[in-house]
Amino acid sequence: MRKEKITFGKCLQYLILVVGAIVALLPILVVFIGSFKSNSEFLSSGVLSLPKKLDFSNYKTAFINGQMLLGFKNTLIIFVASMVGKLTLASMFAYVMSRFDFKLKKVILGLFMIAMLIPGITSQVATFQIINSLGLFNSIWAVILLNLGTDVISV
Incomplete structure (x- = not known):
């Protein structure tokens, strides 16, 4: 057994890692402890006092x-529909791209690589306009469609 020198x-x-962990976990701990206090106790006691x-x-x-239960239900629906759709579409596309040789294969792969370099924030206005014109604004299907169509990395 080899001993490493300290x-x-x-x-x-x-x-640095310990300080970073404390900085990351401290706000979560403060919120968790504060969630069990009454309003008056929260305002009169310290943030880390039990x-x-x-x-x-x-x-x-x-x-x-x-309406947390409604939020949990919506999240579950979005997650299941998005994951099933992503796995299906991405695996079908990846199979075709890896198995077959065709004329525009390199161009399509190049476009996918370029799409991975573009930050999502740059296309938010256009994405909103598309979702709005499809009549999906403020619906659960907008989120599912965006998860299916904008995740290039899943391929």
Whole structure:
């Protein structure tokens, strides 16, 4: 068994990783602890102090007024439809591109490579106009269609 020598660089590397993990996890911990406090206790106590009594009224408010169950249902529908569609379309396209040789194969692959370099934000206005003209604005099918048609990397 080989022992690694502990160097200053290794210690600094792990220190940076630990600090990064704390910076990433601290806001999540603050929100989680704060979710179990009442409004008055949240305003009067420290952000990392544990609640004196567990208060689940925030979760009740989120589920009833925030319609969380509807959000979970919509997310599940979008996820299942998008994944089934992506797997089907991408695997069919990838099979054709890898199995057969045809005239425009290199051009099509080149266009796909270029499409991967273009950030999605640059085409948001055009994408919105297309979705709006199809009459899909503010519907679940707009999200599914965008997931199916704009993910070049899945191929």
